[in-house]
Amino acid sequence: MYLDNAATSFPKPEKVYEAVLHAMRDVGASPGRGGYRCSLEAGRIVYKARESVADFFSIRDSSRVIFTHNATGALNLALQGTLVPGDHAITTSMEHNSLLRPLYALRKKGLELTIIPVGSDGVINVEDIRRELRANTRMIAVSHVSNVCGAIQPIQEISELCHNSGALFLVDAAQSAGHVPINVELMAIDLLAVPGHKGLLGPGGTGFLYVAPHVALKPVIQGGTGTNSTAEEQPLVVPDGFETGTHNLPGIAGLQAGIEFICEVGLSAIHQRENSLLIQAEQALRNITGVVIHGPANSSMRCSVLSFTASGVDSALLAAELDHGFDIAVRAGLHCAPLAHSSMGTAPGGTLRLSPGWFTTSEEIALFSDAVVQCIDKIRNIDNNS
Numbered sequence: 001m002y003l004d005n006a007a008t009s010f011p012k013p014e015k016v017y018e019a020v021l022h023a024m025r026d027v028g029a030s031p032g033r034g035g036y037r038c039s040l041e042a043g044r045i046v047y048k049a050r051e052s053v054a055d056f057f058s059i060r061d062s063s064r065v066i067f068t069h070n071a072t073g074a075l076n077l078a079l080q081g082t083l084v085p086g087d088h089a090i091t092t093s094m095e096h097n098s099l100l101r102p103l104y105a106l107r108k109k110g111l112e113l114t115i116i117p118v119g120s121d122g123v124i125n126v127e128d129i130r131r132e133l134r135a136n137t138r139m140i141a142v143s144h145v146s147n148v149c150g151a152i153q154p155i156q157e158i159s160e161l162c163h164n165s166g167a168l169f170l171v172d173a174a175q176s177a178g179h180v181p182i183n184v185e186l187m188a189i190d191l192l193a194v195p196g197h198k199g200l201l202g203p204g205g206t207g208f209l210y211v212a213p214h215v216a217l218k219p220v221i222q223g224g225t226g227t228n229s230t231a232e233e234q235p236l237v238v239p240d241g242f243e244t245g246t247h248n249l250p251g252i253a254g255l256q257a258g259i260e261f262i263c264e265v266g267l268s269a270i271h272q273r274e275n276s277l278l279i280q281a282e283q284a285l286r287n288i289t290g291v292v293i294h295g296p297a298n299s300s301m302r303c304s305v306l307s308f309t310a311s312g313v314d315s316a317l318l319a320a321e322l323d324h325g326f327d328i329a330v331r332a333g334l335h336c337a338p339l340a341h342s343s344m345g346t347a348p349g350g351t352l353r354l355s356p357g358w359f360t361t362s363e364e365i366a367l368f369s370d371a372v373v374q375c376i377d378k379i380r381n382i383d384n385n386s
């Protein structure tokens, strides 16, 4: 039973597998690298995917969508491509290392960095950000939904704060894209980093960065773009100058099929199903002695993931018992967000996190809950007898 869709979604819709195979078996060529028919067909697949992404996120100009290999690539491009020494950036303690580590690296080169501590419910207090604004604040960078506890952050208020202060707004949508609606126009998002392989149901090795038209981006990787070959400098044209090297054509084809599947099923149907599975799990877990659910108390302020600890039980051991005894895949530990656990009071051991997906059933959640009871009993009995 796979309950780690926050890491990467599995299984994928059938049409995603078909699209990947079609790109590999029937098309084969590299897009934008030849004038022959199969290269042109590959180019059409990439164009169609870019248009689908743009439609899904209400992006007016699809050329502002830059394909990357994951959310990490998109975040690195957004941060390294805009911030310079002397700039000030604000982020929070709820962030993933994919956002924090590039910021730490930039800090070594002269970036001023403020990390806002977040309370134990994992929800950002917008006033805490407002207090830290400076004349040179160039960016506010936050995740839309916490990958540790599922807290949905007050994106709209943070966006207003950004625009009133002239800072760029970077949103890490790793745990929200494909789960809740994102409209870059209404939310006034300047930079949106998205993995293709999580909620969008595409294959591994896919993702993208949306860059608003007024944002000047510097490329962070130099190389071939298939055009402008005599220029010594990397072209600044979006998306070509930023998609250097061979595209992941099968991945991009699969991503397009994933988005198509979501549109067929309906984003709100997906959100409702995932939420009802999380509520079912939460209710069962709350009946177990010593279990604490972390994050916002109100389930309507949470999505995608549920994190818990059980008193006297090591989360990593519990995850291993669930895997070996019941073939259940869940993630234990710090989930690449160490500061979030300091805020939530779950450091150093972290939490056990489950993240159901569209294909998870209510029966599976019931089996999972029973298995947790048995594993916790087993671990506590071993400890009592030793």
Ligand SMILES: Cc1ncc(COP(=O)(O)O)c(C=O)c1O
Pocket (backbone or CB within 6 Å): 006, 007, 069, 070, 071, 072, 073, 096, 098, 099, 143, 145, 146, 147, 172, 174, 175, 195, 196, 207
């Ligand atoms: C909040 C958050 N940001 C960024 C990432 C990195 O995503 P990717 O694995 O696509 O690079 C993750 C992955 O789990 C995440 O949860």
